[in-house]
Amino acid sequence: MYKAVIFYFSGTGNTWWVADKIKKQLDSKNINADIVSIDSVDRKKANWWIKTADLVFFGWPVYGSDLPEPMKQFIDGLMVINKGKHIHTFCTQMMFSGDGAWLYHKNFEDKGLIIDSAVHFIMPSNVSVLRLLGPPKSDEKIAKIMEKCGKHVEKHVEGLLMGKVRIQGKHSGLLGILQRVPYRLFFKRFRNLVGVDKSLCTRCGLCEKLCPSANIKMNEYPEFAGQCALCMRCYAFCPEYAITYKGRPRNVEKKGKPYILHDKRFKPAMLK
Numbered sequence: 001m002y003k004a005v006i007f008y009f010s011g012t013g014n015t016w017w018v019a020d021k022i023k024k025q026l027d028s029k030n031i032n033a034d035i036v037s038i039d040s041v042d043r044k045k046a047n048w049w050i051k052t053a054d055l056v057f058f059g060w061p062v063y064g065s066d067l068p069e070p071m072k073q074f075i076d077g078l079m080v081i082n083k084g085k086h087i088h089t090f091c092t093q094m095m096f097s098g099d100g101a102w103l104y105h106k107n108f109e110d111k112g113l114i115i116d117s118a119v120h121f122i123m124p125s126n127v128s129v130l131r132l133l134g135p136p137k138s139d140e141k142i143a144k145i146m147e148k149c150g151k152h153v154e155k156h157v158e159g160l161l162m163g164k165v166r167i168q169g170k171h172s173g174l175l176g177i178l179q180r181v182p183y184r185l186f187f188k189r190f191r192n193l194v195g196v197d198k199s200l201c202t203r204c205g206l207c208e209k210l211c212p213s214a215n216i217k218m219n220e221y222p223e224f225a226g227q228c229a230l231c232m233r234c235y236a237f238c239p240e241y242a243i244t245y246k247g248r249p250r251n252v253e254k255k256g257k258p259y260i261l262h263d264k265r266f267k268p269a270m271l272k
């Protein structure tokens with residue numbers, strides 16, 4: 001029986017949802033697929049998976065046409081596969097990323113991993129902190145985007161299994177740079193803007209548990225170490241909406257709730 005492994009990072013659930021779709025499709029074709037969160041995987045085990053699987057996928061959400069820091073660290077921390085291995089990358093994004101799924105090809109190559117296919121899937125926006133680009137308001141809109149994405153995933157995997165590989169973003173580097181340069185320029189500032197509204201915080205500690213980058217330490221209240229990955233997990237999953245951005249208390253009434261994937265099977269606390 002053929003084997004596949006799908007490594008993914010997901011802040012608010014979109015990338016997990018796509019990874020899960022890929023897994024189900026592969027399973028239906030008798031390819032035994034493991035879906036693995038990079039939050040918890042041991043490096044040795046990851047390398048074993050890569051070596052032994054027939055199909056290897058890596059998926060992440062696009063942040064300013066860039067990769068999330070935890071995903072970069074995961075890839076950079078992999079051991080080198082001497083014989084080389086062909087892999088497939090996918091990104092989820094709200095709209096556009098230029099070369100998001102192709103961008104890290106050199107770092108992959110340093111590990112002996114060659115990107116055979118790269119694809120961008122459009123999913124709902126999770127940039128809840130910006131009103132302008134906030135998540136689609138209605139459930140119908142979200143459902144429509146996800147239905148379309150599901151079809152895209154199906155078509156992509158079907159194509160892969162028939163040997164039709166495509167590298168999306170390979171020639172859109174310039175467009176990616178246009179987004180990436182300002183994003184990287186402001187990244188240090190962005191990652192220091194997360195905070196807590198103490199009047200709402202019940203000190204449950206969930207934010208610390210969810211954080212993929214050890215940015216949150218629970219003392220009397222959550223404290224932040226300036227290494228936020230901007231994944232939106234603490235912001236989206238705080239049951240009291242106590243996590244703030246730019247020091248502003250979250251006004252759910254006025255701005256709407258943060259984006260959380262509707263699929264209740266996504267439980268970020270289980271990722272670690």
Ligand SMILES: Cc1cc2nc3c(=O)[nH]c(=O)nc-3n(C[C@H](O)[C@H](O)[C@H](O)COP(=O)(O)O)c2cc1C
Nearest residue numbers: 011012013014015061064065092093094095096126
């Ligand atoms: C900090 C940040 C930056 C983002 N930048 C982009 C972007 O450049 N282009 C885009 O289309 N979507 C962008 N998005 C939207 C997410 O990529 C998208 O909603 C993704 O599906 C979220 O995946 P997740 O739920 O697995 O975390 C950004 C989101 C965040 C939080």
